[in-house]
Amino acid sequence: MRVVKTDVLIVGSGFGAAAPALRLSQAGHQVIVVEKGPRIDPFRDFRQTQDPAYIRRYLKGLSGERINLTYAEALGGGSGFYEMVSLRAPSAAFRQTDTRGRRLWPKTVDRAALDPWYDLAETMLHVEQIAPADVPKTGLVFARMMRELGYSCDRARYAVRGCVGSGFCVTGCVFAAKQSLLLNYLPQAEAAGAEIRTSLEAVSIRPLTDDREAPLRGSLRVIPCRYEVRCRPTQGSGEGVVFRARLVVLGGGTVGTAGLLLRSKREMPLLGRHVGGHVAFNGSVKAAGILPERLPDGDLFTGRSHPGMISYEFLESHGVTISAVKPLPLQLMAGARLIPEGGDPSRDWWGERHAAFLGQIRTRLMILYAIGMTPPAARITLDKEGHPHVHLQVDGALSTYAQSVKQLLESILRRSGCRLVHADLVRADGTPYSDLHFFTTHQVGSCRMADDPDRGVVDPSGEVFRYPGLYVTDGAVIPSSLAVNNSLTILANAERIAAGIVARHSAGAAVASAEAEGSRSHVAARP
């Protein structure tokens, strides 16, 4: 294997990795980014398609016990394929506690602390609230339903410029309107000197020193390489690479980062028991209905994928936000067996009656989607071959949550005059799940941030406990469900951590910024 030395090695290129790649490059450090997935040219490679071969090239699934995770493996991570919803997590998300009443988030990280970084992230992604005149039909009809019931609803915010409403946000915007990281952070990082290597998977990390006492500060040039990261090509039969870096930043996502650290545990025995644990997942619950005649048509297939509106009405009472959903047909067909209320569950999911029903779904089906502050109850482990596996501990509280939120959504539909549509969620082979099962793209927390190593994997500055110079900046550090889409919070938090790293290692820096200093108090307390 070739050996390559660098100041900073960044693993991953999604929302958690792009900010440190850009900021550390801008600070003059030599930065190499390795991305497991393929390179994507946002002006050439995206397709308006439902071809499974295309979709599976970039989007991967982890099917586990009681939960399925979907994530992207491509340059830019999930940013090429998300719905471009860019919302700040409400303060209530940061106040969540565990079963013993302990706050899930570190004391110093909350909405107020993240707001300046949200500002920066929003500027970079050109995030704006959708104008009333641009809200898609389905969003307007959903809003009208909420209005008639006396509930509030907010126009959502998106990272997009010049949306033409083609409806293919989740297969990649062929118009380059969606502000994926391929249009801002990553090209800017390259312009600042970062080197991006795609189709290269980080397999393991090994510390090159036993010195875990001294917190790293000051110019990187005087710090020896502290970590070795072994990488292998994911395409072709090229040679593997061993990177030796002064700092390593992990931004490969909740699944990727947990997998990498779990595979490295033999070399890093002080990682602790929390790696892979405490995965939160914004527990999603859906319900669907056919609109009554008095309400105008929606449109499931025209306009941006997310239909423009989100209701925070039930955040305090049920811990959820509610939106309408506009799935692509493939998502709809592969996701659930749809049977109108009163239909025969054993027969009406195929054939003539089913076809007649499907013929009206484009304009008359309303799907409500709640995402909520469910506890970080899932865990990622490795199987014997080193592949990640996920399992969710479903307890009574989680079952009660799912049941009560389902009832809430169905109540909204019924009171609006909708005829409910029964939806059996299905496996990859089309067979329905018999137990409560969650599906999410919002997984966070497999290497969560905490105030001390007894409760998490990284400190509030993003540095791995007992491994100075090793940082995690992606969704893995987010300690809780957020009840809104995660991407902006992951990016804002990565900006915050990146600023701390830059401050700590700027040329001649002797002390870290006050913010970083305060959040690194555990370092001084190390034995």
Place this chain on the structure above:
Amino acid sequence: MPITRRQLLCRAGVLAGVLAAGCTPLRMAFRPSPGQLHGEGGTADRVLAAFVRTVAPRAAGSTEDLVRVFDDPQYPFAPYRAFFASDLCRRAEDCFGATRFDSLTAEARARIVEDGLHGDAVARRLYGGAIFLAQVAVYAGIYDDVRGGRAINFDGANNGFAPEALTYPVPEWYLPAASSLDGNPN
């Protein structure tokens, strides 16, 4: 006369085989590609296309288009394709005395599919999986980016839409009070 342990095991094995012979897994093992569907170019395709039209009646396109999903390496159905086609014909014969599934009326074909869905566990899974794949292919239009899924009025690839197609005038009629000024409640 007492039988030996070897004879007991042998007879038990034969009995188990006889009992299992009526079940789908063993039929699949013994008849993965039955003769009636050999030597007749495209017969299996026509049977499978008729199946697709039965479970997704608005399916349009050539026989080749309709059955493509059953060979798609993205899905695990290809090994069962021939058996499935022959099983449809076998049930057609058992239920209606017809030699070919695709020669039946739509109603009769639907009865055959129901028969499969009420069969043993493997048959249920096979028929359920085949319906699932047919629906994904037909309704989602996975093989034609431009045509999309016409059976459910899905446009497919496009260059965007005019404002009147995307939204309604007078959004004020729809929008309720918001909980924040900018879409980011604290």
